[in-house]
Amino acid sequence: MTLSQNHKTGVNSVYDAIVVGGGHNGLTAAAYLARAGLSTLVLERRHIVGGCCTTEEIAPRCRVSTTSYIASMLRPEVISELRLADHGLRMIPCDPAIQVPFPDGQVVSWWVDRERAIAEFAKLSERDASRFVEVDGQLKKLARYLQPFFMEPPPEIDASSVGGWSDLLRIGRRFRGISSTEIAQLVSFLTGSLGEFLDHNYESEKLKTLFLANNVYGKHGGPYQPGTAIGLLFHLLSGGEHELQGFSGHVMGGMGAITQALAAAAKKSGAEIRTSAAVGQIAVRDGCACGVVLHDGSEIRARMVLSNADPKRTFLKLVPARELPEDFLFSVRAIKMNGPCAKVNFVLAEEPRFTGTSPNATALERTFYTLVPSLEFAERCYDIAKFGEIPEELWVDCVVSSNADSSLAPAGRHILTCFVQYVPYKLQEGSWEDKRELLGDRVVKKIAEYAPNVPGAIVSRQVLTPLDLERTYGLTEGNIFHGDLRLEQLFFMRPVPGWSQYRTPIHGLYLCGAGAHPGGGVTGAPGRNAAHQALRDWKKGRFKESASIRSRISAPIQTLASQERA
Numbered sequence: 001m002t003l004s005q006n007h008k009t010g011v012n013s014v015y016d017a018i019v020v021g022g023g024h025n026g027l028t029a030a031a032y033l034a035r036a037g038l039s040t041l042v043l044e045r046r047h048i049v050g051g052c053c054t055t056e057e058i059a060p061r062c063r064v065s066t067t068s069y070i071a072s073m074l075r076p077e078v079i080s081e082l083r084l085a086d087h088g089l090r091m092i093p094c095d096p097a098i099q100v101p102f103p104d105g106q107v108v109s110w111w112v113d114r115e116r117a118i119a120e121f122a123k124l125s126e127r128d129a130s131r132f133v134e135v136d137g138q139l140k141k142l143a144r145y146l147q148p149f150f151m152e153p154p155p156e157i158d159a160s161s162v163g164g165w166s167d168l169l170r171i172g173r174r175f176r177g178i179s180s181t182e183i184a185q186l187v188s189f190l191t192g193s194l195g196e197f198l199d200h201n202y203e204s205e206k207l208k209t210l211f212l213a214n215n216v217y218g219k220h221g222g223p224y225q226p227g228t229a230i231g232l233l234f235h236l237l238s239g240g241e242h243e244l245q246g247f248s249g250h251v252m253g254g255m256g257a258i259t260q261a262l263a264a265a266a267k268k269s270g271a272e273i274r275t276s277a278a279v280g281q282i283a284v285r286d287g288c289a290c291g292v293v294l295h296d297g298s299e300i301r302a303r304m305v306l307s308n309a310d311p312k313r314t315f316l317k318l319v320p321a322r323e324l325p326e327d328f329l330f331s332v333r334a335i336k337m338n339g340p341c342a343k344v345n346f347v348l349a350e351e352p353r354f355t356g357t358s359p360n361a362t363a364l365e366r367t368f369y370t371l372v373p374s375l376e377f378a379e380r381c382y383d384i385a386k387f388g389e390i391p392e393e394l395w396v397d398c399v400v401s402s403n404a405d406s407s408l409a410p411a412g413r414h415i416l417t418c419f420v421q422y423v424p425y426k427l428q429e430g431s432w433e434d435k436r437e438l439l440g441d442r443v444v445k446k447i448a449e450y451a452p453n454v455p456g457a458i459v460s461r462q463v464l465t466p467l468d469l470e471r472t473y474g475l476t477e478g479n480i481f482h483g484d485l486r487l488e489q490l491f492f493m494r495p496v497p498g499w500s501q502y503r504t505p506i507h508g509l510y511l512c513g514a515g516a517h518p519g520g521g522v523t524g525a526p527g528r529n530a531a532h533q534a535l536r537d538w539k540k541g542r543f544k545e546s547a548s549i550r551s552r553i554s555a556p557i558q559t560l561a562s563q564e565r566a
Helices: 024-035 076-081 114-122 126-150 162-174 180-191 194-201 205-212 230-234 256-268 311-318 326-333 375-385 432-450 466-473 525-539 547-554 560-565
Strands: 014-020 040-043 055-059 062-065 091-093 098-101 107-110 249-251 272-274 279-285 288-294 299-307 341-348 368-371 395-399 414-421 458-464 509-511
Touching: 014 024, 014 288, 024 040, 024 256, 024 299, 024 525, 040 299, 055 256, 055 341, 055 458, 062 341, 062 414, 062 458, 076 525, 098 205, 107 114, 107 205, 114 126, 126 180, 126 230, 180 230, 194 205, 194 230, 194 375, 205 375, 256 272, 279 299, 279 311, 299 525, 311 326, 341 432, 341 466, 368 432, 375 395, 395 432, 414 432, 432 458, 432 466, 458 466, 509 525
Parallel strands: 014 040, 014 299, 040 272, 098 368, 299 509
Antiparallel strands: 055 062, 091 249, 098 107, 279 288, 288 299, 341 414, 341 458, 368 395, 395 414
16 A cells, blocks of 8 residues: 555646755655655756766766765665666775875875775884774774664754653664763764874874875865864765775766666656756745745645755745744854865876876776875865965865776776865855866866876866856755754754754755755765655645645645735
């Protein structure tokens, strides 16, 4: 018995659920809703689904993961429950998981095989290699305490309600057996800086830099800023189909293969997906979501709406302000966004040759390079960017993705995708329209320090500034996480305190994107969690069609324009 039999939804009929935005979390939510039997419609503003998880052609027959580029935390539950492998998803481990070339020509690699990694670290410091064994075990144990919270709604911290006490007890059970030492360590990771942690535990500057290279992506703050240590735990949550802690993988076909598999899973369960269908307004009547109005004026009705857009776009642009409490809007406006990163993608006529790479390295071993020479360098880079300037010296993450997947480019062409850390959304002087190519040139200059053949091999270049991330991919202020990952914006405070369980002040409107718990990254967790929360409400009868609800969802949708005319 399904929850709804309304699969043959006509043009003037009512959907059980509309999902605003076809990013990976929106598609995940749609797949779970459709699988439960709800008639589900996904509306995507671009011509393709995927949001920031897409594979796009930037030169003839040359495809690149334009924004997201490595699959590090895609949830095993989502992969298995939606049978994504049956829909073409295939990932191979990044090995090495991290690789840093240094100005002196040495390349340090973090191999997937633990013993090989330890042997690599011992070349830098025998003491640090021994210390790594101890620290890695401690970190993985702490990450396992956090793991269950990733795939469920955050607790309702309210000692005045039965539900609040129930959630507090649930938290307590999760931490059964934790020691006082481990509690202190966990608090330290939540509040401390990555740099201080590394300085305390390791002596080799190169080894510290290797650990830095995987732990502050997309976050505001240099490695010595409070709260930056939490990345060490986040990246040790399990991922991939085999539930490996710290897994990171190259996706065959590029990151878009993830969202294509999610879309296929959703469609197989009966979901409908429309592209080039930008939502201009989430319609609300009597405090309840009743559908959407597209930019072209089309009205589509629904019993519930799930927004995959970020919180600011959802509540400050798509929902009429008069429908939301002022204190809620005040909190939403205060969410810290201001994305600190950019992306530059290249098609090359020859493979980059990074100095120091072994002549015996396999193609996969010549794929992933992080260009950040030290913690001090990273801190300086952030200090410059936070005042609105583009650093002369940039932190650049390089993936020669065609080495991992030759299908991305024809013979004689190579794909290099680069994530650029610490650039400002708001420039102190000038505009991103004027500075876009300057950013691209500085990225090329940085790469040339380590792979001198790259500048002369460039066939095509795509520069995506923080402003481009906002305009093209709908990320407010170019923030790839839909809101900065900082302690005051995580867990039961995401997106804002009091509204962390995917529900919103609008009955029937849910937040299913990265702006909800547990946050950003290509995980599928917010989408899955939000869908399950909506389904729980559905089963409880919150959407049963009383006369008043039938009236709400069948009446013409009153748009902002029509209200202004009235």
